[in-house]
Amino acid sequence: MKMIDRYVYTVIKRLPEREQQDVETSLRESIDDMLPDNYSEADVEKTLLALGNPAVLAEKYREDVRYLISPTLYNSYISVLKIVLTVIVCIAPLITILSMITSEAAGNERNLFITFLLQTLIFILEAGFQAFTWITILFAINDRINNAWFRWPYTGKAWTLSDLEDSIPSKKNQIEISDPIVAIIFTLIFIIVFGFFPGLIGAYIKAESGWRIIPMFHPDTYRQFLPLLLASAGLNLIVAILKLIYQRWNQMLAIINSIENILSLGVLGAILLTPSFFNHEFLVLIAGILEIDLTTFMRGWQWGTWGIVGAPAFLGSIWDSITGFRKAAR
Amino acid sequence: MPEMDELLAIFDTELKRGTLTLIVLSELRKPQYGYSLIQNIAEKQVEIDAGTLYPMLRRLEKQGILLSDWDTAESRPRKYYKLSPTGEMLFVRLKENWGILSQNMNKILGEANEND
Numbered sequence: 001m002k003m004i005d006r007y008v009y010t011v012i013k014r015l016p017e018r019e020q021q022d023v024e025t026s027l028r029e030s031i032d033d034m035l036p037d038n039y040s041e042a043d044v045e046k047t048l049l050a051l052g053n054p055a056v057l058a059e060k061y062r063e064d065v066r067y068l069i070s071p072t073l074y075n076s077y078i079s080v081l082k083i084v085l086t087v088i089v090c091i092a093p094l095i096t097i098l099s100m101i102t103s104e105a106a107g108n109e110r111n112l113f114i115t116f117l118l119q120t121l122i123f124i125l126e127a128g129f130q131a132f133t134w135i136t137i138l139f140a141i142n143d144r145i146n147n148a149w150f151r152w153p154y155t156g157k158a159w160t161l162s163d164l165e166d167s168i169p170s171k172k173n174q175i176e177i178s179d180p181i182v183a184i185i186f187t188l189i190f191i192i193v194f195g196f197f198p199g200l201i202g203a204y205i206k207a208e209s210g211w212r213i214i215p216m217f218h219p220d221t222y223r224q225f226l227p228l229l230l231a232s233a234g235l236n237l238i239v240a241i242l243k244l245i246y247q248r249w250n251q252m253l254a255i256i257n258s259i260e261n262i263l264s265l266g267v268l269g270a271i272l273l274t275p276s277f278f279n280h281e282f283l284v285l286i287a288g289i290l291e292i293d294l295t296t297f298m299r300g301w302q303w304g305t306w307g308i309v310g311a312p313a314f315l316g317s318i319w320d321s322i323t324g325f326r327k328a329a330r
Numbered sequence: 331m332p333e334m335d336e337l338l339a340i341f342d343t344e345l346k347r348g349t350l351t352l353i354v355l356s357e358l359r360k361p362q363y364g365y366s367l368i369q370n371i372a373e374k375q376v377e378i379d380a381g382t383l384y385p386m387l388r389r390l391e392k393q394g395i396l397l398s399d400w401d402t403a404e405s406r407p408r409k410y411y412k413l414s415p416t417g418e419m420l421f422v423r424l425k426e427n428w429g430i431l432s433q434n435m436n437k438i439l440g441e442a443n444e445n446d
Binding site: 026027029030032033034037047050051052053056057060061 | 363364365368379380381382384385386388405406408409
């Protein structure tokens with residue numbers, strides 16, 4: 001009976017392949033069961049109408065989970081997506097500029113702006129889809145593992161009142177969501193520029209064939225410091241992510257935040273105490289531009305770096321650490 | 331806001347969902363095939379459509395609550411369902427629970443009547 005075949009096909013094509021055979025057998029039995037002996041075309045139509053819309057029937061036969069991301073995780077999923085996409089959009093222009101500077105083909109100046117816009121858009125689309133795909137896959141796997149540990153913050157044991165968080169976010173202890181997001185964006189920019197393109201930080205001198213860059217940092221010394229810089233940036237990212245999770249200060253967060261501040265200060269201090277960190281050629285160049293003799297300039301440079309970079313960083317870090325502890329105590 | 335009829339349909343479906351299983355378990359203390367089950371239930375003024383019943387029978391069988399057997403004695407083979415020993419125990423317990431539930435519900439809804 002062609003009509004029955006068409007009906008059964010419409011039902012089972014909506015089901016996972018491994019269930020199709022089984023449901024088909026079962027459904028055909030049911031249809032047989034409903035039909036009278038020596039049935040006519042009209043009987044078949046009546047029976048199929050009684051079984052109703054094939055799509056609805058398929059849903060009733062379905063056994064597996066019907067969602068990719070379960071309602072329990074959906075909210076976290078959406079907020080992670082929003083945050084990651086925001087970060088991607090914010091760092092896209094910088095990545096584009098860097099890739100345009102380093103690419104061999106120097107474009108026509110008039111097209112430069114259009115190229116920039118296009119490449120930024122392409123980067124946002126590509127990175128956006130990548131992020132979307134991976135976040136979705138991770139959340140979907142997480143959902144299917146169904147491990148109690150992932151049902152953070154609950155641990156799978158019987159729930160008790162002590163599992164509640166110590167305090168809820170209030171005006172006094174809450175962390176504005178924009179704070180860690182801005183931190184993540186700037187840390188990523190730092191990692192990209194200082195991790196991958198340190199040679200681009202420097203003085204740009206017009207040469208016959210385009211621009212010549214005199215790097216600010218001495219490549220060899222810089223390379224020794226790089227692991228420390230990246231470790232400090234990494235810890236910064238972790239602190240920002242923890243802030244996004246908790247959305248309020250607590251004792252642990254305040255401690256980790258202070259450790260991060262101390263590490264950053266330590267790295268910065270070590271850099272400022274290492275004169276060979278800066279490229280000699282760069283310093284000579286700046287001194288020349290300012291028309292100051294090198295010894296005087298070097299003294300000024302030492303004071304300048306400590307005063308303009310070191311002192312504000314020191315005060316800022318101390319203030320930030322204290323704020324963390326003060327707000328955690330509220 | 332949805333119309334009253336829509337609201338009623340949603341809540342009505344929710345209300346009846348569990349009772350339908352109980353009716354089927356009750357009917358299947360004696361072996362029956364699917365279509366006779368539909369007719370017997372319909373005679374008792376309870377609506378059940380084929381599209382709900384057949385998937386339910388299959389699921390209950392998979393859960394070990396029903397057993398099925400082909401009867402080849404008649405003019406054409408029929409698949410008969412009946413309660414498994416587990417199904418029988420489950421039915422007795424569910425019937426008890428239903429008794430308590432309906433008593434309580436009557437009491438609660440009776441109070442609601444008095445207050446009207």
